[in-house]
Amino acid sequence: MISDNIAKGAQHLADALRYNTTLTTLSLWKNQIGDNGAQHLADALRYNTTLTTLSLWKNQIGDNGAKYLAHAFRNNKTLTTLHLYENQIGDNGTLHLADALQYNTTLTILDLRYNEIGDNGAEHLANVLRNNTTLTTLHLYENQIGDNGAQHLTVALRNNTILSTLNLGRNQIGALGAEHLADALRNNTTLTTLHLSWNKLGVLGAEHLADALRNNTTLTILNLEYNQIGDNGAEHLANALQNNTTLTTLDLKHNEIGKKLEDRLKTLMQRNGQGTKS
Structure with missing residues (x-):
């Protein structure tokens, strides 16, 4: 009633x-x-x-x-x-x-x-994102797209020329999913904000993203909080950011990163315009 x-x-x-x-x-x-x-x-x-x-x-x-x-x-x-x-x-x-x-x-x-939404739902969205010319922001936080869903979205990001914000926090994405996303980031020229908080990227996932940041010239905000990155993963990111001058905000809170690396990352972010959160 x-x-x-x-x-x-x-x-x-x-x-x-x-x-x-x-x-x-x-x-x-x-x-x-x-x-x-x-x-x-x-x-x-x-x-x-x-x-x-x-x-x-x-x-x-x-x-x-x-x-x-x-x-x-x-x-x-x-x-x-x-x-x-x-x-x-x-x-x-x-x-x-x-x-x-x-x-x-x-x-x-x-x-x-x-x-x-699971990996099949992500595939449906990816299929349309390849040619969509209006959607600039897509929030998919707290779904279950996983590594397979991340791979589907990666294929779309290679062709999409309008999406600027993608939120994939809490989606059970691991190092393999991070590798797929990194492949897209190497050539994508429109995405400025990527949220990957509360996933399972680990050291290897951070390394994949760091490799992409060496070439990417458009991403300005990257959220990686709660991803078990640790000092080794943070070092990969810091090394990549030596040459990256476009990323201005890097969120690494709750990743068990030591003060020495925190300070190094903060210095790099301050050089680029804002700061890091850890």
């Missing part, structure tokens, strides 16, 4: 959105609208021409709800930001969203954190 009433509330909002010409941001954080509520909002988005930001965090939206929303923003010309943080979209729902991105020409920020 409660869920039905919430869905009806979403329907009332959707009815108003069809003809509203002033509202640009709608946030429905933690309202349990579910798939039915998502369907009502999606129907409204087919007609609305002013909404630019839609936040549906923690709303128990599954793959069916994602399908409804995907159908709506396939042709929507105004929505630029879609937050779907902490729902249950999964790989199937991600497929629907990826299909829509092939046609959508306005969405620039897609937030899919905490959505039970």
Whole structure:
């Protein structure tokens, strides 16, 4: 009964959105609208021409709800930001969203954190990212894409010329996934921010990323906190940064790095413009 009433509330909002010409941001954080509520909002988005930001965090939206929303923003010309943080979209729902991105020409920020997305979902996103020319920010924090998912995204990053921020924190990515991402970073010229916190990169993963930083000239922010990098991994990064002058922020908190290497990395980051966090 409660869920039905919430869905009806979403329907009332959707009815108003069809003809509203002033509202640009709608946030429905933690309202349990579910798939039915998502369907009502999606129907409204087919007609609305002013909404630019839609936040549906923690709303128990599954793959069916994602399908409804995907159908709506396939042709929507105004929505630029879609937050779907902490729902249950999964790989199937991600497929629907990826299909829509092939046609959508306005969405620039897609937030899919905490959505039970695995390597298949990452592959769906990678397939569309190869040719997408509008999405600049993709948040995939706290999913389960793993090394295989990282490899799929790597292939996309070799061709993508617009994505500037990629968040892959807490995704069970190890040294092999870091190697794949490093391969992409060597030639990618658009990515400026990469978040890899709370993964399992270790010393070897840090070494792979360090090798890429010797050639990369666009990445400015790299977050590697909680990755068991240690002094050996930090030394690889410090050696690479001797010649890299574009990375300005390096987050290495909680990696058991000694003070000597901390100071060395801080000096290198200060030379580049900001500082390191450790």
